[in-house]
Amino acid sequence: MKRSTRCNRKGSDLPKSTRHRENPIIPIEGGVTAAAGFRAGSTRAGIKASGGEDLALLSSDFDSAAAGTFTTNAIRASSVDWCENLLPTNRIRAVAVTSGCANACTGRRGENDTATLARLTGKAFAIPAESVLHASTGVIGRFLPMNAIAKGIASLAPALSTDGGASFAEAILTTDTRKKEVAVRVKLAGGSITIGGCAKGSGMIEPNMATMLAFITTDAKIAPDRLHAAIRRAVDRTFNLLSVDGDTSTNDMALVLANGASGCAVTSGDRTAFDGGLFMVCDLLCKAIAADGEGATKRVEVAVSGAASAADARRAAKAVANSTLTKCALFGNDPNWGRIACAIGYSGAAFSREKMSIRLCGVPVFKNLQPIGFDEIKIHRLLKEKVVAIDIDLGNGDKAAAAQTCDFSYDYVKINAEYHT
């Protein structure tokens, strides 16, 4: 994944905690198999009508601590229930992902299929079904082709490899146009550990206390509860501030597995470094999802500062990130900042009428509830870049939040008018 794309705003994509001192977090190549002791791979099991790769397996050579966050949608895929029932735990050995069929709204039969899939995966690795996590993504309301999947698991399980992360990252995609992988090396007191991950997600994306599918692995040694707290914090600051279309999926989950293969434990003194590494992996995957949103021609970062509370900052950022009108204007390279002001107005966030201000691509456009004249040609050029920055100062405090989204194009409509049939 290309990580060098800069926002048209001063500063950098790196999280704050890593900017101003000796950097203990180094980006490296790879994804879910970057950390030691993980293997992955994928195959064509026959789930996707396109005939593409659609079954992905990840295994750990050792029992892993595992934690996750899940969709808040009241209608949930049985894979979500399965994982949430098992986590956090310290006995996970494998993750099976089916792509092309969400196995959501499939009732009792769907639940049985998830249990069978876990049992089959367990059998292939000679581990209990309860050591297997399952994630699914694709069309809602269809049943999994279990015979084809059984064959796929049996042939794929022995073929996993320590460089199979890319294959795994590819197979989990649906309407995504490219795979999303990130890995970092983090220096702890006792040595170096690796955190790597991949994600999929392009439409039906407004994670809410959860995310689209994201799989993160680390060879750090860490207790399940500690890992659970870390992933919740990271997700809350990244995937939970991401929106492509405002639709919270039935299948979202972010999973993290820690197998301790590095021999290096996360001590209490390592907390900032470990959390920083996990945040960076989530943050970059989140930005990759926004950039690859269905039909997106650019990524949009909505940074809100000057809020009285973190909740206000999040509310304003998400309202702008969800404003269809704003996103259509950005697709048209149109500096129609009135739509941004409008979204702040209906967001429910408190702001100062006198001090609230908006910058678009770094250019001040609105202050004191009045327009500011700007160079239309310059801003039109800046709006054509791959990443567009919207900076909002609510003028009401010192809390901040940043939401990720993308523009809204003809292709979003095309993809979603044609996806099912």
Next chain:
Amino acid sequence: MKRSTRCNRKGSDLPKSTRHRENPIIPIEGGVTAAAGFRAGSTRAGIKASGGEDLALLSSDFDSAAAGTFTTNAIRASSVDWCENLLPTNRIRAVAVTSGCANACTGRRGENDTATLARLTGKAFAIPAESVLHASTGVIGRFLPMNAIAKGIASLAPALSTDGGASFAEAILTTDTRKKEVAVRVKLAGGSITIGGCAKGSGMIEPNMATMLAFITTDAKIAPDRLHAAIRRAVDRTFNLLSVDGDTSTNDMALVLANGASGCAVTSGDRTAFDGGLFMVCDLLCKAIAADGEGATKRVEVAVSGAASAADARRAAKAVANSTLTKCALFGNDPNWGRIACAIGYSGAAFSREKMSIRLCGVPVFKNLQPIGFDEIKIHRLLKEKVVAIDIDLGNGDKAAAAQTCDFSYDYVKINAEYHT
């Protein structure tokens, strides 16, 4: 306005209260000048770059009781503040509407312009500025061309006529493709009265305790407070359940003027009939806005029943009406009901997992959290009709609500990528 388009669902567009007994509410031709004692007209003042009609005036021959509901957006046009400060009252004589410039986010100068506009209109009719209401719609963040508007008001005011309602309804439009007018005659104990109205609205539409611009007149005699209560109830059941794109505008308002010119007072025994007539006018204008949503190829009616509370019914109906994914599928004539289930799931509405069911175009597609097989060719044909019905039974009680929306097409994106520049 064509009012005969039927939904592909059993029943009719008429409100329930008028269905099963001698009907005291009769649809008639006309709009804001259908009621006695109102005059209207419009002109090209030079606000719209297109050179179209952009200044509309409505006057009453008598002091009118007037009430309104207004946008809940914290960033509001000065026209909204102006009207809300005056209402409810019994001294309104005129309404001035500027179209093509929202006069929102224009600060002190915008406020002064609104006051000047009211003063100029008052001067033209020889009435106080406080007897003039003002509504504005168009691009946010631009100033009104006051010199051109002053000339427009002076020349238009003497030219208003009792058959100028259509001209008024035409001039207030922006991205709308057709005018929206409705009128009804209502039989009260003391005689017949008329209620007529028009509305504009096509994008930036998710009214929230308010609406897009709607202007309703009646020649009934009714106290301002009583009128205020009646319009609030009607708006809550109609415009507040309407969404085109989930963006709550800075300029929304629904105004109702009652000038008593019929000589017929609304007695306490007439309440049901009067409210029914007002509801029908709002309901049909609301459906007309949904059908003419930006880029819409069809109107979509989301009817939720079986809810434990009215709030739950509204939540579920609005979540589905706001689901971009569902609306793209409907544009593609695609029976992708999984997206409807998904939206119900994240709506926050309580429902019974066992009893919740979905019908699309009258065809059962989902029950017991399981798909129901259906005739794909038949449903594909039904989805091509001008009005599509989504019926959801939450299986959890006896409360109901219906939301209005439209499908989501390439043209929505096109219109909103190109509107400003």
